[in-house]
Amino acid sequence: MSLLGAIEAGGTKFVVAVADVADPEQVLHRESFPTEDGTRTLEKVITFFDQFTDIAAIGIAAFGPIDVKPNSPTYGYVLDTPKRGWSGFDFLGTMKAWRDIPYYWTTDVNGAGWAEYKTGAAKDVENVVYLTIGTGVGAGIITNGELLTGYSHPEAGHIMMQKHPDDVYEGLCPFHGNRCLEGLTAGPAIEARWGMSAKEIPDDHPAWQMEAFYLAQAAMTFTATLRPDMIVFGGGVPHREVLLPMVRESFAEQMNNYLAVPDLDTYIQPVKNGDNAGILGCFYLAKTLI
Known part of the structure; x- marks a missing residue:
């Protein structure tokens, strides 16, 4: 064998x-x-x-x-x-x-994203952004059935973000503080901001609306720059089922009908291969x- x-x-x-x-x-x-x-x-x-x-x-x-x-x-x-x-x-x-x-x-993240492309949530599309939110934040990007690699691999966890108006957290990233996606949304950033881990935060806590605001903003950035067929969220933080519906809602608000995308329940998906x-x-x- x-x-x-x-x-x-x-x-x-x-x-x-x-x-x-x-x-x-x-x-x-x-x-x-x-x-x-x-x-x-x-x-x-x-x-x-x-x-x-x-x-x-x-x-x-x-x-x-x-x-x-x-x-x-x-x-x-x-x-x-x-x-x-x-x-x-x-x-x-x-x-x-x-x-x-x-x-x-x-x-x-490329490895996990490729699995979602082959057998998971994105198995029926050719262009996908796989975004993992866990200890860190990263993205595996597949365009026309190929992993995206230029000068090097993407480091999409460090795209710059607009701060939520209620967020006073100074950020976790040692390079960008509270200016990048990872510094604001990774699991350790959630725990440092709220004093409890993503697993412990109740569903009705304002932490989720803030997290959704940032993840939707990231999804909007990838939509505008890459125009994928689907965005798949993986990692420990999106395991909380309360989060992705809020991301879809915030995405619609922030996009404000500027770009057409598939139905949001189809467009923004959780990882299927776990x-x-x-x-x-x-x-x-x-x-x-x-």
């Missing part, structure tokens, strides 16, 4: 898995472990994959920023990051030194290499 490998490389934990090439949605073996520094974490990754001799390709979806330019001298590296032991780490080179097989190297999105995306991206 020929296998596909998946590495979902998160800043908090790593998930590694294998699946049959013929059925990428059927996970055969899977493990997870806390993220340590690059060397120790990759040792655990390699120990897992050492069990399998017939891996045809591996998809890697890594926390960033990472170098995704194939002609760059640091292609495959994790770039400057506050995660200790990872800045300047040659992730892809370490894997190639272990076993020289094809690897698909991309960001964690916590499996990253692994599934890795499998499907790896399969493009064989």
